[in-house]
Each structure stands twice: as C-alpha cells, then as structure tokens.
Amino acid sequence: MPDEILFLFNHDAPHQVAHIAGIARALAERETGRTITCATATIAIRDRVEAVLGARVAGQVNWLDIALPAWLESALALPNRVAPVRRVMRLRHHARRINAATVVVSAERTCLSIRDPAGQAQFAYVPHGAGDRMVSYHPGKGGFDRILVSGEKTAREMIQRGVAPAERLRVVGYPKFNTIDLNRRERLFPNDNPVLVYNPHFDPLLSSWYDHGPALLDWFAGSAGQNYNLIFAPHIMLFRKTLHISLEYRTARLRPDIAPHWRTAPNILIDTGSTRLVDMTYTLAADAYVGDVSSQVYEFLVHPRPMLFIDAFSRDPRSREGAYPAWRGGEVARDAAGLAALIPGLWQRQAALRDTQAALFADTISHQPGHPAVLRAAEALIDLAASPRAWTPR
Template identity: 45%
Template sequence: MRIGFLFNHDATHQISHTIPIAAALAARGVDVEILTSSAEQRGVASALLPATANVRHRALEVGWISRLADRLLRHVAPFRRIAILRENLPAFAALDALVVPETTSTLLKTRFGLDTLKLIYLPHGAGDGAAGFQPVTRHFDLVLLSGEKVRDRMLSLGLISERGHAIVGYPKFDTVDLAATPRFFDNDKPTVLYNPHFNPLLSSWYSHGEQVLDWFASQDALNLIFAPHVMLFKRRLHTSLIHRKARLRPDVPARFRDSPGIRIDTGSRRSIDMSYVRAADIYLGDVSSQIYEWIQRPRPAIFFDTHKPDRHASEDYGHWSLGEVIESVGEMPAAIARALADPDAYRERQRIADAATFSRSDRPAGERAADAILDHLRV
C-alpha cells in the first residue's frame, strides 16, 4: 500500500497538520511518499519528521509556461497549485491514497480523472470561517476531523457522511511542546499577540493595522508581537471568491521595524509553530483559526469586527464568543485594560470551546489518524 502526503501551497503552514500522520504510518511499515512543490516545503517537512522515518520524498515541478502564467495569475487564482496537480498526474496515479490539508487537490478526481485514487482530507485548522465548510469537501473519500464541533457542522451541511469521516484530534499538537512558554522580550511586561487574517473582507490589517502598531509604539507598558496569518504577506493583492472582495495589502511602515517593545514577524517558522501563541498574554485578532490554538491555554482575547456581520446568526463567527469584540482601534486600549484586570472573564467559555473543538486521548492524534486511514483503506 502506497500513501502519499501532498504539500502544495504558497506557504508551509499546512505541513505540521498532516506530517505526524505520515510518520505514524511509516513507523508501521506503510510505503509513505512525501510530495512537495517547493524546496521550502521539503525542508519543513523533513525537519518535522523523526530522523528515523522511512519515507520517500518527491519534488513536484511545473513547466516554464506554467511558471510564467503563475506570475500573471497567482493573485486571482491558485494557478501553480493547479498546474502542479495537472503536470504530475503519473506521480499521483501511482498512489493508493493521498492525504492533503487543503481542498484544491479534489481536482485530481473532478477534473483530471483519477477516479480510483482515495483522497483523504485533514483541514489545516479548526476554525469557524466559511472557507472551511465548502461543498468541495464532499469529494473526499475520508475526512479526518479535530473534534465534535467541526464534525457536527459538516454533518449538518451534508459535507461528510457518517462512514466517511473520523474524529482523530489535532495532529499539529503532536509537533509542539504545549507547556513551553518562549520568551521574546527581555522584560516582564504583558505581551499582546496581534494576529490579523489575510481575508480582504474579514481582516483588520487593511483598515486598522497601522493604527494598531502606532498605538503600541506610543506606549511602554506592553510588548507587542505582530505575527499575522502567514499568507498575509505572501501576496500584495488578496482576493476572496467566497466574499467577492479584493484588496491591496498595506506594507508594514518602516518606522515600526526598530520600535522598542514590538516584534514583527511576517512569515518565519515561528509564525506557524505556535511559538507566539504560547508566548503571549493577550490575543488580538479578527477571524484567524489560530484562536483555537490559543485557547488550549485559556487567556484573554480581543477581536476586531471590521464589517459588522450578523455574527449571532452565523456559525462563521462562533469564536467571537471567546473574547471581547470591538470595532475600532479607539476601543482597543480599554479592552486591553479590561483583559488585564480580569484575565479569567472568558476562561470557562474557552474551556468549553476547546473541549468541543479538540478531541484528546492518551494516544497522539497522528496515531489516531493513521488508524482511521488504515481502517478505511481496508474496508
């Protein structure tokens, strides 16, 4: 049995979600192949695998015409990701199953004719946004889920079947020492993590970002880590087909680069390995699924509402119940003061949400996912 693990994205943030499953399967003697579409992806995947893991690596490439087209189209469509699929069909056809942390790969079945390939999906995150609950999910043979919250919503939408899914926990946690609290400042001041999303409608960076940095630069009672979703600074133009919105992403003004008490990280490995989530005292964001990684250790959270949705009527904003919701930077100082004065105000809500979002067991999630995959393929 040959099982592939595909990493085919602009960034590397998806790798830690499924690589523990590859390691678990390889340890059981399964023929595991790691397929990557960049040298950076291969480096991160290799770093996360045990040194003893018996896996094969395959680098996926595209031709020069596709590389040129990608330069023109990457801001409006995931052209290279699709070209990687189309131009490497023999590599995928040689597999019995392919495990992926994203949904573009369903094109292998729906457009490129690989009907017999078993597609297995583990979402890279456990958030509430509409992007994680799209009809394309129905094309997967098996969907591996972090917990009851995501399972129940997918079932209610008809995205998964009773037999076509399994709750396995959150494999990314297998790669992290959750008890560790890294230090990034040489003082004991409270630290705020500002973690805006890249979505052009939902993110606070476009309208509030510079004001947020200005406020933190003007005071000396708090540290700030600015570590947005890793995709925010991968592109200049961000589009959302779901929300029919496009916006140019503002840069970080140079004056903040050397500002005391502010750490800026627009895309290092620290941005994706939970270092900042574990280090900070207050979360400041909008719609990123990182809030669910944050609440595995309950702490204050503050969310920017930049577009005034009917959030009580939509499950897309369920995470906004886990902290205070504000609409402007002018409201932010008072919200931070309340968070410092009463850091446990949302602890019980966060604890309940954490239990619903992440199934936990004495066994690592990667092992549980490996069980589910082998059980499914043996049927």
C-alpha cells in the same frame, strides 16, 4: 503505486505542513507493508516536512517531486501573485502519478480537481486549522472519501450543513499539537510587560488588518501602548501578496504595508514571513491574543488566556459569516480604538471567561489521553486504505 499512502504538500507556504506531516511520521513508524510518500514542490517545504519527520523517518519514506518544469514555474510567476495557478498546474502535471496512490492525503481541497473518477485512489482531507469560517464547511469538501477533523464541533457542523455524512467523518484531534512542544515559551522582549500577539487573517473582507490594523500598531508604538509588548504575527499568507482577492466574496483589496516607525518601536516585534508564524512560537509566548477570524485562536487556547477580537465584517451586507464561536471566549471591539480601550484590566477579567474558553476548546479539539491525534489519524487512514471505495465522487 499499490499500497501507497501519499501525503500531498502542494503549497508554497509552510502553514499546512504540521497538520499532516506528523501523521506521515506516525504511519512510517508503525507501517511496514505500505509505502509512505511525501510529495513536495519546493526545497523549503521539503525541509519543513523533514524537520517534522525527523532524520530517521525522513530516510524511510518515499519522496515525490511535484515541481513544474523550470520554464513553466517562471511563466506562472506573475499570475500566481493573483491566484494559486502554480498549485493547480502542479496537480494537473502530476495527476496520473497522484491518482496511482491507494490513498491521497491533503490539507486543502484543490487536489480534488484532478481526481480520476474511474480510479481507485481514495482521497482524505485533514483541515489545516480548526476555525469557524464558512469556508471550513465548503460543500466541495464533500468530495473526499474521508475527512479527519479535530473535534466534535467541525464534525457536527459538516453533518448539519450537508457537507458529508457521519460515516465519512473521523474525529482525530489536532495532529499539529503532536509535532510541537506545547509547554515551551520563549522570552521575546527584554522586560516583563504583558505580551499581546496580533494575528490578523488575510481575507480582504473578514480581516481586521486592512481597516483597523495600522491604527492598532500606531497605538502600541505611541505613548499609550508603551506598557505593553506586541507581537505582530499575521497569517503567513497576508504578506505573500500585495493585492488580496476573495473569490468567496468577490472582492479585492490592497494590503497596508509595514510603517517604518513600527519596526523601530522597542515594544513591537514584527514577523511577516518566518516559520515562527506557523510553529506556535508566538501563540505560546503571548499573554493575550488579538485577532479576527484566524483559526490560530484555537492554538492559542491550548493554554487559556485573555483574548480580544476586532469585528471588521459583521455589518457588511456581503458577509455570509455567522457569529464566531471563538468570540464567546473573549471580548469584541469594532475598531482599534475600541480594542485598545479593553486592554487595561484584561487579565483581571479573564476569570469570568475561563470556563467558556475551556468548553470552546474541548468542542473544537478532541483529546484522548494516551492516544495522540497523529496516531488516531494514522489508524483512520489505514482503515481507509483497506476499504474499497463505496461511493461516487461529486
């Protein structure tokens, strides 16, 4: 379709939606000569996209259903528990239609697998997060015509690591922030005790959940932790599978499940799958953050507060990860016992880390008063749509 900017929401979980749906909304509100298309595969994802767009804009954009035939969706259900075969197959099934767009916008790099090297479609990437993992700088991301990053940190690292040259990068800020009320704070417990949010990642090598998370929840559920409230809000993909496989590190692990006594503890809120895991409800409601490598730490830092981390991997010889910048803004423990020992006095020690946190946030999330990230991203896409492709994809 000529003069079309197509937003690809090719995931079964909703955590990528807010990173690009707000940009689609900004384009639809200002563009009159281009078709803005939202491609979704499930009713749940379409509902989330519509919620970000709002009813008026949702009625203006074009919708493309990229679901597979029912028989194929069913046949892929079992292998999809191990690898994202449904996502890949959807792309292949709808490759011709996707490649017919002027610009394809995605929050993941799998879309490059169906790119027509002889076609005219240009592909733009918006990271679904602003984290520091090595995967953030995967060389495969160099296959995009334009990469819209949140801040100077990611742009600098992508250039230095040879992922993409400066001319294909645009610093636009963090579009997700423009879809959320950053000043809201829900009261989630019936007391005034400090609230900590524990946000472990799903990667079987890097995550703290597999070896240390259960012991940490035991501490909060026991007598020692009763002066604190805990929100257990893992990365939304952690409880989507029981077996997690890391192709990056060639390892696999069974995920520990939720113990019954954690659910009955009055000071623990457990959420392993709701949309609150991705709409910043918990990172805005907490008084302190506990994590490992999730990029949600930077969403937490929109309001600087104490942070604690569990380093579960730096001593593992398989790890290729360097020192995590975000860890400089908090305190790091090796296990649950070490982290629990850091909680008393945590807020009194925060003053010494506030300037470091502010610097980390400013380097990671660009902010221009009066020029929101969704608008900066929309302008970058309009510029891309008007530019002929001047290079050959890898």
